[in-house]
Amino acid sequence: MANGNAQQKLSGTDVVKARKGLMITPDLCIACRGCQTACKQWNKLPGDATTNSGTYENPPALTAHLYNQIHFIEKPKDVGIDWLFVRRACMHCGEAGCMDICPAPGALFRTDEGAVAFNKEKCIGCKLCVAACPFDVPRYDSDNKISKCTLCSDRISNGLSTACAKGCPTGAIRFGSRDPLISAASAAGYTVYGEKDLEGLGVMFALKGDYKEYNLPQPTYHAGIALWNSVIRPLSVIGLGAVAAGALIHYLTIGPKDVEPDETAKKGGE
Ligand code: SF4
Ligand code: SF4
Ligand code: SF4
Known part of the structure; x- marks a missing residue:
């Protein structure tokens, strides 16, 4: 979009x-x-x-x-x-x-x-x-x-x-x-x-x-919003859109979720 x-x-x-x-x-x-x-x-x-x-x-x-x-x-x-x-x-x-x-x-x-x-x-x-x-x-x-x-x-x-x-x-x-x-x-x-x-x-x-x-930013339209409108928004009718878009926008604007060291240890140790 x-x-x-x-x-x-x-x-x-x-x-x-x-x-x-x-x-x-x-x-x-x-x-x-x-x-x-x-x-x-x-x-x-x-x-x-x-x-x-x-x-x-x-x-x-x-x-x-x-x-x-x-x-x-x-x-x-x-x-x-x-x-x-x-x-x-x-x-x-x-x-x-x-x-x-x-x-x-x-x-x-x-x-x-x-x-x-x-x-x-x-x-x-x-x-x-x-x-x-x-x-x-x-x-x-x-x-x-x-x-x-x-x-x-x-x-x-x-x-x-x-x-x-x-x-x-x-x-x-x-x-x-x-x-x-x-x-x-x-x-x-x-x-x-x-x-x-x-x-x-x-x-x-x-x-x-x-x-x-x-301290003004470069005004930017996040790329993930276009994907949300064309691909993910239609999924919202079956209740999946908001969760998927949240993950997508988070990934595009902030990056992948870091795994805490103790979380890794827990996963590896269990
Ligand atoms: S224009 Fe916005 S910032 Fe200004 S008084 Fe109205 S609501 Fe407040
Ligand atoms: S924008 Fe105008 S009202 Fe607001 S702090 Fe500055 S001088 Fe005061
Ligand atoms: S994206 Fe929306 S909330 Fe943010 S500055 Fe523009 S109009 Fe305001």
């Missing part, structure tokens, strides 16, 4: 008429975390208990209750530290591996504005979307249901901006139609990360340097 034919993709954005998105400009971010707070407030997400890990970054990663996190990159210099602040959240990929791998119809879906949203009632907690996401985004709540940014679908479908963009005091998060966001960033001299990758990311970055300096 990941053969470049967008019309056949389960996750493709070809049905979206007016695709909305975000442009993130790390240069403008002051790490106030107003966006984290605005997101929690709008989505009624509780706080997470954290510990001091020796950096100002807090919490250190996305959680089921944190859809939007500011990642701190610290670069020591002769005197003091240079910081880069990089927002982490769902990228609302045009070609969304999470949607393509999901065996539960309607658990993940594309909104009219191009966001990738979820329906917890339909999620079966299989966690295949975790393995298929190149950005390490999906998290699970205490009921084992998916939890992630929805691009504030309930707001943008009513003509509002996302809560994080509204709460950002510096313009580091801008919300709007995707094409004008790209034009404005390019005109300001930035390189746009995510303009064309994965049929265009819904969340893009305006960068002055190489994307690797911002």
